[in-house]
Amino acid sequence: MQNIYNFSLVDFENYFESINEKKFKAKQLYEWLYRKRVSSFDEMSNLKKEVITSLKENYCFDKLKIITKLSDVDVHKYLFELSDGKKIEAVLMYHDYGNSLCISTQVGCNMSCSFCESGRLKKQRDLLPYEMITQILMIEEDLNIRISHVVLMGIGEPFDNYDNVMKFLDIVNEPLGIALGARHITVSTCGIIPKIEEFAKSSRQINLAISLHAPNDELRSKIMPINKVYKLKDLIETIKRYINQTGRRVTFEYIMLAGINDSEECALELVNLLKGINCYVNLIPYNSTSHFEYKKSSNEQILKFFDILHKNNLNATIRREFGSKVKAACGQLRANFEEGKK
Ligand code: SAH
DSSP, X not given: OEEGGGOOHHHHHHHHHHTTOOTTHHHHHHIIIIISOOOSGGXXXXXXXXHHHHHHHHEEOOOOEEEEEEEETTEEEEEEEOTTSOEEEEEEEEETTXXXXXXXXXXXXXXXXXXXXXXXXXXXXXXXXXHHHHHHHHHHHHHTOOOOEEEEOSXXXXXXXXXXXXXXXXXXXXXXXXXXXXXXXXXXXXXXXXXXXXXXXXXXXXXXXXXXXXXXXXXXXXXXXXXXXXOHHHHHHHHHHHXXXXXXXXXXXXXXXXXXXXXXXXXXXXHHHHTTOSEEEEEEEOOOOTTSOOOBOOHHHHHHHHHHHHHTTOOEEEOOOOOTTTTOSTTXXXXXXXXXXX
């Protein structure tokens, strides 16, 4: 039995053809699933009995279980349980431009960034497309809202779960389904070069964000072990090619860690590194957790850093802080739950 939320419209067209039915039934099915949001085949009144019987034999509607929901004025953080008991998180943020959902792509993460909660608990497994799709469906239902933006910045490294993530993108992006525009979806990666190249070739219009966090190899390798495999120079070359191939602007994320990567020298080094690249830098105030020594840079230091970028014509924004009260640091809610602290 397969989960129905694992499949793209094209998959269903192939399925209907394989059972000698007309392809357009896939559109009807998609409409029931993602427009009318029904979760039983018996409600699909324009599909005939034999089709419904075949669907029932092959597909189920299993979703996730909401274990905890922590809320603040502008944010809701969800802890979900998967069918095998494993836990993941998603965070819904109300922005002035819409409702943005940050979803998880794996259970744990193998990238081991030294500041990140998700990596403290190693990857246990990849999420399947339905486990990403149902984060959206369930939160929309729970809050009675429509989500306008999705960012793949929760637990996990999306490009370490490439095929499932691409299928997920095809499903959310499908105009007859959830119909989220590609430009409203952002995939964030720590910099897995071969997958960035594959992504460029796939010519999706999805936004790409790179977790940079340091302007040189020495520092980056210290805080992000992936940098020992894919060096900064190669990463930057890859991004330049990505921009040439896709014509898309790239975002660089830069966490502000007090005394580590927030000096004026670092800011100037960053300016040099990114000179001439069609990008912008998102400065992220570090969301500190009890497990790491790192501290958030002072607001003053963040502004100083920002000013240097700005004066040197590097586009930058400072990310608004959400949900430190609701344990919104990537992977923090799950980590605390697993360790019995809740
Ligand atoms: N693995 C992907 C996506 C998940 S992490 C990636 O590395 O991009 C999403 C972003 O949150 C990354 O930029 C990550 O470095 C950052 N992050 C992790 N822990 C954080 C924390 N405690 N405070 C602020 N940002 C954090």
